Amino acid sequence: MDPLNLQEYEAVAREVLRPMAFDYIAGGADDEATVTANREAFARRHLRYRTLVDVSERDLSTHLLGIDLPHPIILAPTAMHQLAHPEGEAETARGAAAAGALLTLSTISTVSLEDVAAAAPDAPRWFQLYCYGDRSFTELLVKRAYESGYQAIVVTVDVPVLGRRERDLRNSFALPDGMRLANFEQPVPRPEGGSALVQWTTAIQTPALTWEDLGWIRSLAPLPTLIKGIVRADDALRAVEAGIDGIWVSNHGGRQLDGAIPSLDALPEIVDAVGEQCAIIVDGGVRRGTDVLKALALGADGVAIGRPQLYALAVAGADGVRRVVELLRDELSLAMALAGCPSLAEVERDLVR
Numbered sequence: 110m111d112p113l114n115l116q117e118y119e120a121v122a123r124e125v126l127r128p129m130a131f132d133y134i135a136g137g138a139d140d141e142a143t144v145t146a147n148r149e150a151f152a153r154r155h156l157r158y159r160t161l162v163d164v165s166e167r168d169l170s171t172h173l174l175g176i177d178l179p180h181p182i183i184l185a186p187t188a189m190h191q192l193a194h195p196e197g198e199a200e201t202a203r204g205a206a207a208a209g210a211l212l213t214l215s216t217i218s219t220v221s222l223e224d225v226a227a228a229a230p231d232a233p234r235w236f237q238l239y240c241y242g243d244r245s246f247t248e249l250l251v252k253r254a255y256e257s258g259y260q261a262i263v264v265t266v267d268v269p270v271l272g273r274r275e276r277d278l279r280n281s282f283a284l285p286d287g288m289r290l291a292n293f294e295q296p297v298p299r300p301e302g303g304s305a306l307v308q309w310t311t312a313i314q315t316p317a318l319t320w321e322d323l324g325w326i327r328s329l330a331p332l333p334t335l336i337k338g339i340v341r342a343d344d345a346l347r348a349v350e351a352g353i354d355g356i357w358v359s360n361h362g363g364r365q366l367d368g369a370i371p372s373l374d375a376l377p378e379i380v381d382a383v384g385e386q387c388a389i390i391v392d393g394g395v396r397r398g399t400d401v402l403k404a405l406a407l408g409a410d411g412v413a414i415g416r417p418q419l420y421a422l423a424v425a426g427a428d429g430v431r432r433v434v435e436l437l438r439d440e441l442s443l444a445m446a447l448a449g450c451p452s453l454a455e456v457e458r459d460l461v462r
């Protein structure tokens with residue numbers, strides 16, 4: 110039976126994924142309170158729909174940092190897609206391209222950034238950057254992304270150190286044989302116990318990144334730069350003052366600081382502070398077209414999904430990825446019709462309470 114919605118993809122994925130991989134994808138930090146809170150933030154808000162509007166045609170198209178898109182649904186950067194499918198991120202890229210979704214590739218992908226670009230050469234793509242203690246390596250990553258046609262750099266700033274993900278500790282999470290982080294030369298160590306990801310992050314990622322480093326990161330390529338992992342207006346303002354082109358409101362899907370504010374709750378203050386000056390993306394718990402509508406109404410320009418793309422990839426490869434984006438897009442179109450919004454321009458804050 111074909112999954113009818115994003116939650117059903119999760120249920121099927123749980124059956125087909127190895128438990129260690131499912132736990133890695135589904136899990137969050139500590140008590141996973143923020144994972145739950147991200148969803149609840151959508152449920153708490155209700156739609157004040159308009160009536161007697163001609164909605165016989167709906168226009169979902171939008172424009173983000175120089176890219177024309179048929180809809181505002183984005184694939185958030187998620188690590189290690191070969192845990193879900195042997196072709197990994199190349200397969201995801203084919204699915205994203207088929208559905209017209211902007212793909213954000215993680216630094217810690219299991220297919221190299223060049224091979225992902227080659228899998229869907231004409232499709233829009235951004236590159237997510239983790240900053241490493243070895244500055245020259247960080248510079249090389251950005252240079253490679255630029256040369257491979259990635260159209261923006263998304264700097265993730267909510268991982269100075271890795272959150273404590275107890276499912277991974279319990280499972281002694283390690284990369285299965287034959288799988289590697291393809292943008293790196295060095296292999297990920299196999300831990301005796303604990304999570305391989307904790308050891309890897311501690312060994313090479315820098316916890317010392319600060320506002321002073323943003324200028325350096327921006328100088329690495331002539332591309333727009335976004336900052337991912339912001340949940341406060343003052344941080345957003347500071348980023349924009351530093352010349353950042355986009356704020357990605359996110360708490361990393363509840364995988365970092367447990368107890369963090371749900372990203373949807375953080376969105377309005379950030380939109381009020383910098384919404385006119387830069388692009389705003391939000392992610393965390395988006396599972397329905399009505400969730401996308403609520404996020405857009407609160408001022409997001411683009412809305413991203415993390416876990417659902419991996420569940421879909423595990424269930425049906427590129428077709429699955431295409432299908433989850435199309436489901437979400439069609440749900441958004443339906444919600445716009447029912448809410449009296451023929452285009453995204455009518456999706457304004459007074460739609461939500």
Ligand SMILES: Cc1cc2nc3c(=O)[nH]c(=O)nc-3n(C[C@H](O)[C@H](O)[C@H](O)COP(=O)(O)O)c2cc1C
Binds near residue numbers: 133185359362363392
């Ligand atoms: C399995 C997994 C891996 C992730 N890897 C990354 C990553 O490499 N870089 C990053 O910036 N965010 C990463 N994230 C966070 C996502 O980009 C996104 O913020 C989050 O998944 C959104 O929440 P959702 O899963 O509820 O949609 C990851 C999330 C998951 C679930």
